[in-house]
Amino acid sequence: MTNVSFDHHSTEYARDWRRINADLRERCPVAHTDAHGGYWVVSRYADVAEVVRDDETFSSYHELPDGSHNGATIPVGPMRQVPIEMDPPEFFEYRKLLTGYFSPAEAKKWEPFVREATTYCIDSIIESGRSDVILDIASPVPAIFTMALLGLPLDGWRVFSDVTHSIIHSTPGTDENNAALANLLTILGQVNEVIAQRRAEPADDLLSHLVHARINGEPLSDERLIEIITLVIFGGVDTTGSLIGNALEWLYRNPEQRDLLRTDPESIPKAVEEFLRYFSPIAGLGRTATRSCTVGGEKIDAGERVFVSWSSANFDPEVFDDPDEMILDRFPNKHQSFGLGIHRCLGSHFARSEARIVLEEVLRRMPDYVVTAAEPYPSIAVVNGFIGLQVTFTPGSPVGSELKL
Numbered sequence: 001m002t003n004v005s006f007d008h009h010s011t012e013y014a015r016d017w018r019r020i021n022a023d024l025r026e027r028c029p030v031a032h033t034d035a036h037g038g039y040w041v042v043s044r045y046a047d048v049a050e051v052v053r054d055d056e057t058f059s060s061y062h063e064l065p066d067g068s069h070n071g072a073t074i075p076v077g078p079m080r081q082v083p084i085e086m087d088p089p090e091f092f093e094y095r096k097l098l099t100g101y102f103s104p105a106e107a108k109k110w111e112p113f114v115r116e117a118t119t120y121c122i123d124s125i126i127e128s129g130r131s132d133v134i135l136d137i138a139s140p141v142p143a144i145f146t147m148a149l150l151g152l153p154l155d156g157w158r159v160f161s162d163v164t165h166s167i168i169h170s171t172p173g174t175d176e177n178n179a180a181l182a183n184l185l186t187i188l189g190q191v192n193e194v195i196a197q198r199r200a201e202p203a204d205d206l207l208s209h210l211v212h213a214r215i216n217g218e219p220l221s222d223e224r225l226i227e228i229i230t231l232v233i234f235g236g237v238d239t240t241g242s243l244i245g246n247a248l249e250w251l252y253r254n255p256e257q258r259d260l261l262r263t264d265p266e267s268i269p270k271a272v273e274e275f276l277r278y279f280s281p282i283a284g285l286g287r288t289a290t291r292s293c294t295v296g297g298e299k300i301d302a303g304e305r306v307f308v309s310w311s312s313a314n315f316d317p318e319v320f321d322d323p324d325e326m327i328l329d330r331f332p333n334k335h336q337s338f339g340l341g342i343h344r345c346l347g348s349h350f351a352r353s354e355a356r357i358v359l360e361e362v363l364r365r366m367p368d369y370v371v372t373a374a375e376p377y378p379s380i381a382v383v384n385g386f387i388g389l390q391v392t393f394t395p396g397s398p399v400g401s402e403l404k405l
């Protein structure tokens, strides 16, 4: 067994993850660390794919008291999320409930709404010539969209956006994290109120669909509903916001490429794929071995935890030419940022269109933005993003949005 000093929660990893991943890929592509009770780190593209495609051997199931299962994060998260922390056959019943609401056609249908939300957010800062683009645009657009998708009243978007952002990057035990957790409870209270309303009177939204759904003839419990809804919220808001924030920060430092995307918006979709690869908003996730097996020549025992590193797979030179280069029109670009196998991201079509629309609008309306301060997350264990990204730009005029929030 190759033991390494590795912790995907550490600040060192947040600052230097591409180099640390490259070192692991070359020296010990399946390595063991003692951090967080011990886990294996799988860092080559082919090995990551092998692990996540074998969902019988590598379970995502949330914590079981006998320690045989420990969920999709290392260490196990405080709240179960569904369906990401379920295994087949139960998993398929829940995934099936959701797929129709997350299809490419649905993403297309939501595009005008996402554009309105983006217009609303840019309008609110355009006259001032300054913004924290994370707090004003990159987090709010996915937040407003997610609220609309679920069917939550949009007037609470500011708290919703700030809480989903803050909870991801703030350190447990700090005042900021305590405040975010308290606000999250308030938001979940509102979600419960809307659940009760939709039970009585269905509307055309995801919450109505879920409260009236049946699994094996039974309606979903309130607890199960919350497990699904929190996944849609935490899987969809700060991940997409971080993708947008990273893209904006990189484009500021690469003005020629920024001009290229501004003058040719058709090239933005391919660039979004490359931003997904290059920033890997979710660096990696966890599995638990259900039986003894071998990965990359290393023996993994039943019950051991495994960290599948999407961010490392995305830089594997076996698959990507010049992996350390940002190549905005890279094609093909088979990055693993949305995962692989049965749990592959349900929201990928939404994330792609949100990122594309926000980039189009920011480059069109704030083309000369200058980043004056950037504060990256101290840890990228959950999401790789910026706490804040201050910019200045030539002021403009609001154009008006149909969204009145």
Ligand code: HEM
Pocket (backbone or CB within 6 Å): 052, 060, 072, 082, 083, 084, 085, 095, 146, 231, 232, 235, 236, 237, 239, 240, 243, 280, 281, 282, 285, 310, 336, 337, 338, 339, 340, 342, 343, 344, 345, 346, 347, 348, 350, 351
């Ligand atoms: C850039 C943005 C995003 C990234 C990088 C991302 C990444 C991922 C990854 C890596 C997985 C696979 C998890 C695993 O294998 O254990 C996943 C699953 C999932 N994502 Fe995303 N995601 C993003 C956006 C979204 C959005 C916008 C939504 C919803 C609106 C969403 C909802 C989900 C759900 C529900 C699952 C669980 C699927 C399942 O277990 O079958 N994600 N995501």
